[in-house]
Amino acid sequence: MRYALYFTPPADDPLTLAAARWLGRDAFSGAVLEQPAVPGLDRERFFDLTADPRRYGFHATLKAPFALKDDASDTALLDAFERFAATQPAFDIPELTLTRIGSFFALVSAEACAPLQDLGASAVRAFEPFRAALSEADIARRKPETLSERQRLALMDWGYPYVFEDFRFHMTLSGRVPEAEQPALQAAAAECFAGFIGRPLTVTTVGLFVEPAPGAPFTARALLPLAGLG
Template sequence: MRYAIYYCPTADTALGRLGHDWLATSSTLPGVSTERRAALLADVRRYGWHATIRAPFTPVVGVTHDDVRRAVTALAHAFGSFELSLRLDRLADFLVLRPTMDGGQERALAAVCLDVLKPLCTPLAGDALERRSAGLDADELALLQKHGYPYVLGRYRFHLTLSAPASEPEEQAMRQWFESRVAALPPTRIDALSICREATPGAAFELLERIPLVASGMGHTS
């Protein structure tokens, strides 16, 4: 079993509706077969329409859902909601939605989440650590060894992944699908942390609960 802490837009928001339309099995993509489209979106559908705040982790033996919930609730009570404007972009080999400007609020939220949950997370070791070390630079490897994930702290980038790596024509078709829709998106309010769970290896992540960011004012309060 693994947990993850995400930002998951609700279905009644513009970003939530965009995700619903993109991931709907009835949607089509010109020049891309139904089977290929399903393959490109398989992982996005499994992990859900989200931006990662804390990447999936295996809880330490004895840690319960209530333990995770208490930690996330304490974090949510230390942050207020904030807004981000999103743009279509590329991150490594992936087409993604990213903030138009990299701000401090989403980075601070992810950094504190990493720290708060660290006592609940099983450290990576053995084959899992070796497997995930492939292709990382020295800084990413150090982050992986310390935190169990390489794209944290200075390497963290708030984003919503749109598909698996695609060919150039496939990516162009996806860009055409998204461009006008993303241009029309209003700013997205980051207003809650979602606790999600993968019950068994390879299962779809299930959204268990959204916990509102409720601190007064904007951003992190100390």
């Protein structure tokens, strides 16, 4: 079993509902949903291109998936999660935008947002005492030879290469998309999320997600309000 700390809006938030339909799965209920039609891509192909984010559920990673150390417990982790949420202030991302990162698409902050970086850094540190060390296979999957020296050190020290200075908030909407298919997927995503792009996003919640078995879909174990909202 693995756990992850994510930002995701509440289950009934319009962004969560739009993203669940886009991905074809609701990470709160586990329901499988019919995805929208994408001009230029057949349904099976669109299903394949969204397979990775569908398994993880709509989210932005704060603390990447980790297994518990032998001396850590689920109960202690949940207690720490409650304490964490109670000490982190809610804030606004000034503007959400759709972008391509490498060959995948995501919703991201349009500009640097210090409270967002602070939340990510706090989550990495707060839950590190619960994280089991990575296996050799885990390390190899991250392709350390492709990382910068700072990212390789972060992978070994924190279990994930993209932390602190290298943290970039993103809510993933696709897996890797071949160049020829990128225009169709980008246009469909822009239409699906038109009501959220170019507008602020208020960060009011934090979620603890769980992967019950290797390769299984992640589901929301708990969602808590940030400080001042309980």
